[in-house]
Amino acid sequence: MPRKTFDVIVVGNGVLGLSLGLELSRRGQDVAVLGEPHRPYAGSTAAGAMLGCFGEVTRTLVSTEAGRAKLELGIKASELWPDWLAGLGDGAAEEIVTADGTTVILNTIGTAEIDDVNFNIIRDELERYDTPFEDVDPLDLDWVDAEPISRPLRAFHIPGEHAVSAPALLTRLQDAFVAAGGTVVPSAAEHVDYEGDRVTGVTLTSGERLTAAQTALVAGAQTTELLDGTPVGSRIPPLVSGYGVSVLMKTFDGTAPTSVIRTPNRSFACGLHLLPRADGEVYIGATNVISVQPRDIPDMRDVVFLMQCAHRQIRMGLWYSPVKKIQVGNRPVSVDGFPLVGAGGMTGLWVMTGTYRDGLHLSPLLAGEMAARILGEPGSVDLDLFAPVRRPIQTLSRERIVNDTYEEMFAIGPEQDWTLPADWHAWIEMDLRPALARWADEIDPEFTPPAELLFGSRLDQDLLKLLREYYTRTREQW
Known part of the structure; x- marks a missing residue:
């Protein structure tokens, strides 16, 4: 050089x-x-590369000043993309953009506390910022063919939230x-x-x-x-890394939807989503596991979970579709x-x-x-x-973070096809909420990490050590 x-x-x-x-x-x-x-x-x-911010909106995001500031950055970014793509050379937009809008579905798999709430919050924020969307009858979602027990109950389409080929x-x-x-x-x-x-x-x-x-x-x-x-x-x-797995598939019948199809964010991840690619290919994502070290090889559990979710919740025929590529990516997550x-x-x-x-x-x-x-x-x-040099941004109370962690953890169950006797829901809650609160106290007496890090630190000693050392340094230096 x-x-x-x-x-x-x-x-x-x-x-x-x-x-x-x-x-x-x-x-x-x-x-x-x-x-x-x-x-x-x-x-x-490994990104699905959805050009949108409203599809990612959650109750937690918009309940804080910092979260709303982040959302409004995303709204401003949306306005820049047409000129940005045009500046990448002739035919760039046609080559890069793969999906015409985003269709958000609310299906029977999620929990009311997560899916129903976030589905409605997305609609509320679209209205707040005067962003076009339209309700869609789930029966009119021609490409969607979910298992009956996973079928969509409601849907709406955001015409301005596209996707690109990363x-x-x-x-x-x-x-x-x-x-x-x-x-x-x-x-x-x-x-x-x-x-x-x-x-x-x-x-x-x-x-x-x-x-x-x-x-x-x-x-x-x-x-x-x-x-x-x-x-x-x-x-x-x-x-830390938000390690995720995505899959590229060639559909069994050579077809693909015209838009992104996704659920609201759930279970510490960005919701199940399927995006069209060229020549009858689709991209399916995504999982999200907090890891101190970036990952480049997927775990079997994440690959199996993702593909099961896709064929059960979006299109049963994906079961017969060849898998072309399994991808691993690492989202950068500050603590x-x-x-x-x-x-x-x-x-x-x-x-x-x-x-x-x-x-x-x-x-x-x-x-x-x-x-x-x-x-x-x-x-x-x-x-x-x-600003990078800062104390931890603490936007939520410890009680609220513990509650969010419990709800996100519990939402993992329905996607894994669990069945519980009716009274077990109450028993699990009685034991799990206090256990999470005690765990938060053990991490630090003052600072509480976001829900996915609180959850992950119970299983990952390296993450627990990182959090404790960082909070100790914060008190010493600030």
């Missing part, structure tokens, strides 16, 4: 990293985007970045280099050093590993559940990650906002709430 000095180094070659690199290159900066070409542990490569988007972004004068470095960063309070660049896994006035960490779930070696790393919420976007606490250091399930959708907006800040210009939206 002949050149080793740049204006900006972007660590991470997923959708967010390439989008930032493209935005900066178009604004006259000499930019290097780093990352291994096959993108191990990335979220982008691989096609990555290809177009990288081509546009190179065409704009950007440099692709096919190697990962080993650590961040700094002198005193100034970041000077990165050292690659090959041992080579790259220098720049500005370095942006956009490395998803692996960003914490890079921050750990810096003086500011202990003051930024650590990231308080909110993005890390902005100045990294050292001169020349920037962080843009922790976007959980929303990174690809937010990419045009965050790329523009981060580029402006790197260049010393004011942004158009307020991102101060999500």
